Amino acid sequence: MRILFCISLLIANSCFSQTDKYILLKGHRVFDGENMHSNWSVLVKNNKIEQVGIIQNIPANTETINLPGTTLMPGMIEGHSHLFLHPYDETSWNDQVLKESRAERTARAVNHAKVTLLAGFTTVRDLGTEGALFDDAGLKKTIEKGVIPGPRMIIATKAIVAKGSYGPRSESPDVELTQGAAEVTGIEDIASEVRTQIGKGADVIKIYADYRWGQNGEAMPTFSEEALAMAVATAKSGGRQVVVHSSTPDGMRRSILAGVSTIEHGDEGTAEIFRLMKERKVALCPTLAAGDAILQYRGWKKGVDPEPASIVTKKKSFQMALQAGVTICMGGDVGVFSHGDNAREMEMMVEYGMKPLEVLRSATSVNADVFGYGNKFVRIKTGLLADIIAVQGNPVEDIKLVRKVAFVMKDGKVYKRE
Numbered sequence: 001m002r003i004l005f006c007i008s009l010l011i012a013n014s015c016f017s018q019t020d021k022y023i024l025l026k027g028h029r030v031f032d033g034e035n036m037h038s039n040w041s042v043l044v045k046n047n048k049i050e051q052v053g054i055i056q057n058i059p060a061n062t063e064t065i066n067l068p069g070t071t072l073m074p075g076m077i078e079g080h081s082h083l084f085l086h087p088y089d090e091t092s093w094n095d096q097v098l099k100e101s102r103a104e105r106t107a108r109a110v111n112h113a114k115v116t117l118l119a120g121f122t123t124v125r126d127l128g129t130e131g132a133l134f135d136d137a138g139l140k141k142t143i144e145k146g147v148i149p150g151p152r153m154i155i156a157t158k159a160i161v162a163k164g165s166y167g168p169r170s171e172s173p174d175v176e177l178t179q180g181a182a183e184v185t186g187i188e189d190i191a192s193e194v195r196t197q198i199g200k201g202a203d204v205i206k207i208y209a210d211y212r213w214g215q216n217g218e219a220m221p222t223f224s225e226e227a228l229a230m231a232v233a234t235a236k237s238g239g240r241q242v243v244v245h246s247s248t249p250d251g252m253r254r255s256i257l258a259g260v261s262t263i264e265h266g267d268e269g270t271a272e273i274f275r276l277m278k279e280r281k282v283a284l285c286p287t288l289a290a291g292d293a294i295l296q297y298r299g300w301k302k303g304v305d306p307e308p309a310s311i312v313t314k315k316k317s318f319q320m321a322l323q324a325g326v327t328i329c330m331g332g333d334v335g336v337f338s339h340g341d342n343a344r345e346m347e348m349m350v351e352y353g354m355k356p357l358e359v360l361r362s363a364t365s366v367n368a369d370v371f372g373y374g375n376k377f378v379r380i381k382t383g384l385l386a387d388i389i390a391v392q393g394n395p396v397e398d399i400k401l402v403r404k405v406a407f408v409m410k411d412g413k414v415y416k417r418e
C-alpha cells in the first residue's frame with residue numbers, strides 16, 4: 001500500500017510517496033512504438049515509464065522482471081472493436097441486437113474485455129454498442145474502477161445512422177424494431193444527437209456515412225456533406241473526433257470534405273479519393289479481417305476457392321491507399337470475429353502488402369496519434385503511462401509473433417506474466 005505524507009496543508013504540493021514502486025523490465029529488445037532497439041530495458045515507476053534505454057541508476061527497491069527472448073513493446077490499440085458483439089457465425093447480428101438481453105450482452109462484453117487485454121491490446125477504440133445503448137460507458141467505468149480486467153476504452157456509445165437506412169429491418173412496415181444505432185434525419189437533428197452521445201460519455205462520434213439502403217441493397221451515401229460537417233463542428237467544439245463508416249467513393253468524399261478524422265472500411269476507395277484523404281490528413285482504418293471473416297462464414301474456403309470479387313477489390317483499394325501515402329490505422333472490426341483474435345488484422349495487413357514494422361507502428365504510435373492520445377500512452381517513452389507488453393521473438397521478422405504474448409502491464413499493473 002502506498003502511504004502519502006504531507007508536510008502540511010499549506011504546502012500540500014510537497015506531498016511525496018515513501019513507497020514508490022519500481023519495476024525493471026528486461027527483454028531482448030524494445031520496440032518503442034516507432035523503432036526497434038536492441039538491449040534496451042524499461043524502468044517503470046508506479047504507473048508511468050520512468051526510463052527506457054540502457055538503464056544506469058536502478059533504485060534500490062526495484063523489482064526486476066526478466067523476459068528473455070522477448071520484444072518489449074507498447075500495449076497495442078485495437079482501432080475498431082465492438083465489445084458488445086460476438087462472431088456472426090455464432091449468432092447473426094440481427095439476433096444479437098433483437099434477441100439477446102442486455103444482461104447477456106454485457107456479460108459477454110466483460111469476457112471480451114478480458115481476452116482483449118490478455119492478447120496484448122491495452123486500449124480499444126470501441127465503435128458502437130450496436131443496440132446495447134450506452135452500456136459501453138458503464139463497461140468503461142467498471143474497468144477504470146478495477147472491478148474487472150479490460151483495456152482502456154475510447155467509446156462511441158450508440159453511433160449515428162440515417163433514419164430508414166440501418167437495421168435490423170422488419171419484413172412488415174408496421175413493425176418497429178429496435179435499431180442498432182441512433183437514427184437522425186440529417187442536418188436538422190444530427191448536432192442534437194452528437195450532443196446527446198457526448199453527454200452520455202462518447203469519446204468519439206461514429207457516423208454511418210453510407211449504408212446498404214440502395215434499392216438493391218447496395219451501399220449508398222446517407223448524409224449530405226453539410227450534415228456531416230455540422231456533426232464534425234459540434235463534436236470538435238467538445239474536443240471529440242468524428243469517424244465514419246464508409247465504403248463508397250461518394251460517402252468517403254463527403255466525409256473527407258466535412259473534416260472527419262478516420263474512415264472505417266473504405267472498400268471502394270479510388271486513387272483520387274485516397275489522394276484526397278492524404279491531402280486532408282484523414283486516416284484509413286481498413287478492417288481487412290471483417291470482410292474476410294464474413295465471406296468465410298458464408299462458405300468461402302480461403303486458400304482453396306478462388307478469391308471473391310469483394311476481396312479482390314479490397315486488396316486493390318488497400319494497396320492504392322498505401323501508394324497514396326494515406327495514414328493506416330490498425331483496427332479489424334473485431335466482434336465480427338473473435339475478441340482476443342485481434343492480431344488477425346495485423347497478419348492480413350502484412351498479407352495485403354504492408355511491412356511488419358509499419359503494421360506494428362499502426363497498432364501502437366500511429367493509432368495513438370490519430371486518435372489523439374499520443375502524448376499519454378502507447379509509446380515506450382519517459383513520462384507516458386506504463387502500458388507495456390512483451391511478445392516472444394521479434395515480430396518484425398514474423399508478424400504472427402504478436403500472438404505470443406508473454407507479459408501484459410496496463411497502467412503499471414501486471415495482468416499477465418508467463
Ligand SMILES: [Zn+2]
Pocket residue numbers: 080081082127333
Ligand atoms: Zn464496426
